[in-house]
Amino acid sequence: MQARRLPAIRGWNWIVEGFRLFRSNPALLTFLVFGYWLTLIFLNLVPLIGVLAAPLCVPALSVGVMNGCRALERDQASGFGLLFSGFQKNRNVLFLLGAAYLAASLAVFAASALVDGGTLLQIMLANQKPPEDLLEDDRLMLGLQFSLLLMLPVLMAFWFAPLLAAWDDLPAGKALFFSFVACLRNWRPFLAYGLGVAVISVLLPGGLLGVVQAFSPALHRMVVIALTLPLLFVFVPTLFASFYISYRDIFVSSEP
Numbered sequence: 477m478q479a480r481r482l483p484a485i486r487g488w489n490w491i492v493e494g495f496r497l498f499r500s501n502p503a504l505l506t507f508l509v510f511g512y513w514l515t516l517i518f519l520n521l522v523p524l525i526g527v528l529a530a531p532l533c534v535p536a537l538s539v540g541v542m543n544g545c546r547a548l549e550r551d552q553a554s555g556f557g558l559l560f561s562g563f564q565k566n567r568n569v570l571f572l573l574g575a576a577y578l579a580a581s582l583a584v585f586a587a588s589a590l591v592d593g594g595t596l597l598q599i600m601l602a603n604q605k606p607p608e609d610l611l612e613d614d615r616l617m618l619g620l621q622f623s624l625l626l627m628l629p630v631l632m633a634f635w636f637a638p639l640l641a642a643w644d645d646l647p648a649g650k651a652l653f654f655s656f657v658a659c660l661r662n663w664r665p666f667l668a669y670g671l672g673v674a675v676i677s678v679l680l681p682g683g684l685l686g687v688v689q690a691f692s693p694a695l696h697r698m699v700v701i702a703l704t705l706p707l708l709f710v711f712v713p714t715l716f717a718s719f720y721i722s723y724r725d726i727f728v729s730s731e732p
Contacts, residue, residue: 494718592619
């Protein structure tokens with residue numbers, strides 16, 4: 477297994493090829509993505525153990541969605557049961573990755589207390605919408621910025637780790653290390669990828685809504701709905717497919 481160093485344009489191509497993969501079977505990919513979300517929501521509703529079980533299952537569930545993407549690309553027989561296929565191989569390592577991500581996230585939010593006095597940590601632990609006056613607190617914004625900065629290396633370590641563990645049989649530590657190195661080596665395409673996602677999901681819809689609001693406030697709500705539906709049912713599954721494309725693009729696997 478070897479990680480390629482790719483040019484920046486590949487980041488945009490991940491989105492384009494992800495959409496192409498989505499178009500090959502929109503129903504299946506949409507089911508897998510929303511099944512992933514609904515499973516996590518259901519787990520979070522389970523009293524006491526749900527808040528721990530959900531993050532533990534995230535890596536295995538994400539592998540299930542990626543198994544669906546790989547089956548679509550290879551034109552293999554596939555079905556809705558792929559959603560839970562990530563639990564069939566190396567699940568103990570995937571559970572360990574889930575536990576590690578939970579611990580790392582809690583550590584980041586705890587560290588944010590150094591700059592915001594624990595405001596962000598209290599919001600996360602309460603798991604509810606904070607009051608309006610708290611949202612206007614400058615300390616909260618500072619805590620968010622500090623947390624995002626700390627979360628960046630965490631996200632880099634976990635971006636490819638579940639697939640490296642499930643498909644390449646790497647132990648948790650090596651999967652995290654190789655994922656981090658691969659992201660670091662390919663910061664240019666990841667930057668282009670992030671910009672592309674921001675333009676499609678935020679800048680273009682925001683600009684259009686601003687124009688509509690200025691010229692016809694009555695149409696604003698209708699346009700919001702018209703934009704939300706394709707973002708949810710087309711762009712979000714495309715993003716999941718682009719995760720798979722980025723892995724396939726960067727890593728040279730010995731798997732047939």
